[in-house]
Amino acid sequence: MAGLLKKPFKLALIQLASGGDKAANLAHARSKVVEAAKAGASMIVLPECFNSPYGCQYFPKYAETILPSPPSKEKSPSWHMLSSVAAETKTYLVGGSIPEYVPETKEYFNTSLVFGPSGKLLATHRKVHLFDIDIPGKIKFKESDVLSPGNKVTIIDLPDYGKIGLAICYDVRFPELAMIAARKDAFMFVYPGAFNTTTGPMHWSLQARARAMDNQIFVAMCSPARDMEASYHAYGHSMVVNPNAEVLTEAEEHEDIVYAEIDGSKIEETRKGIPIYTQRRFDVYPDVSTGKVRFEDESSGVQS
Numbered sequence: 012m013a014g015l016l017k018k019p020f021k022l023a024l025i026q027l028a029s030g031g032d033k034a035a036n037l038a039h040a041r042s043k044v045v046e047a048a049k050a051g052a053s054m055i056v057l058p059e060c061f062n063s064p065y066g067c068q069y070f071p072k073y074a075e076t077i078l079p080s081p082p083s084k085e086k087s088p089s090w091h092m093l094s095s096v097a098a099e100t101k102t103y104l105v106g107g108s109i110p111e112y113v114p115e116t117k118e119y120f121n122t123s124l125v126f127g128p129s130g131k132l133l134a135t136h137r138k139v140h141l142f143d144i145d146i147p148g149k150i151k152f153k154e155s156d157v158l159s160p161g162n163k164v165t166i167i168d169l170p171d172y173g174k175i176g177l178a179i180c181y182d183v184r185f186p187e188l189a190m191i192a193a194r195k196d197a198f199m200f201v202y203p204g205a206f207n208t209t210t211g212p213m214h215w216s217l218q219a220r221a222r223a224m225d226n227q228i229f230v231a232m233c234s235p236a237r238d239m240e241a242s243y244h245a246y247g248h249s250m251v252v253n254p255n256a257e258v259l260t261e262a263e264e265h266e267d268i269v270y271a272e273i274d275g276s277k278i279e280e281t282r283k284g285i286p287i288y289t290q291r292r293f294d295v296y297p298d299v300s301t302g303k304v305r306f307e308d309e310s311s312g313v314q315s
């Protein structure tokens with residue numbers, strides 16, 4: 012399975028410190044994207060909910076309407092900031108996620124916007140699996156109180172590099188998404204995410220490494236910086252893992268930009284050494300990627 016990645020590149024994950032001021036968050040994110048591009052990154056990732064604090068109480072206040080596309084600047088300043096800075100820096104920009112509002116159905120989503128080097132919107136992903144958990148005495152969170160779930164698998168064909176899979180945070184706990192993307196020749200899976208100080212130490216690195224190991228692809232997880240004054244304490248530790256499940260780079264808790272060289276030859280080397288790619292037994296169990304997989308959003312017609 013050679014040549015999934017057309018050429019090596021430098022990836023940057025921006026572990027952004029966001030606060031309550033949306034305009035300030037957007038200006039700050041923009042300056043960090045410019046900084047990462049100046050350092051040589053040609054693909055840049057922002058964290059989940061980069062334009063707002065993370066929490067159900069914040070989603071309606073910070074939500075933007077992105078359809079029909081392109082939206083007006085008034086309806087989606089985040090869309091326009093991401094598009095303009097991607098064009099200015101000539102980079103691929105995975106715009107973390109923002110709360111999205113759809114007036115027609117009065118629904119909110121947790122949505123990622125991906126722009127190409129010309130500033131064109133390449134794809135959107137709405138968080139498919141909502142973060143509804145209750146660990147007594149530790150953390151209770153119910154995104155479904157406010158958000159609706161997305162309903163498609165997102166694989167994006169980047170003209171310069173090849174295919175990446177994209178999903179958001181809690182989606183990482185559902186290995187099917189990465190498995191489907193890898194079987195459809197993605198070289199990397201990207202997760203903007205905001206684990207917390209309870210689930211982060213338990214599972215953040217394990218999830219990233221597991222998705223990389225199972226699929227022998229690169230995995231990138233990009234978190235907000237930790238803010239102990241905020242109501243939600245993000246874990247941080249943005250990281251890039253290689254196809255052999257080795258951590259290439261990892262942030263600490265504070266704001267930072269971490270970089271990794273993404274070289275497709277590592278995929279080939281890993282798959283040659285441990286050839287699970289040719290050893291699967293689809294005569295014994297079904298291939299999840301060949302079942303009914305939805306790549307198009309039914310309500311909006313938005314595709315990967």
Ligand SMILES: NC(=O)CC(=O)C(=O)O
Pocket residue numbers: 141142179180181182184204205206207210211
């Ligand atoms: N915030 C999330 O969506 C997920 C998370 O924190 C976890 O899975 O743990």
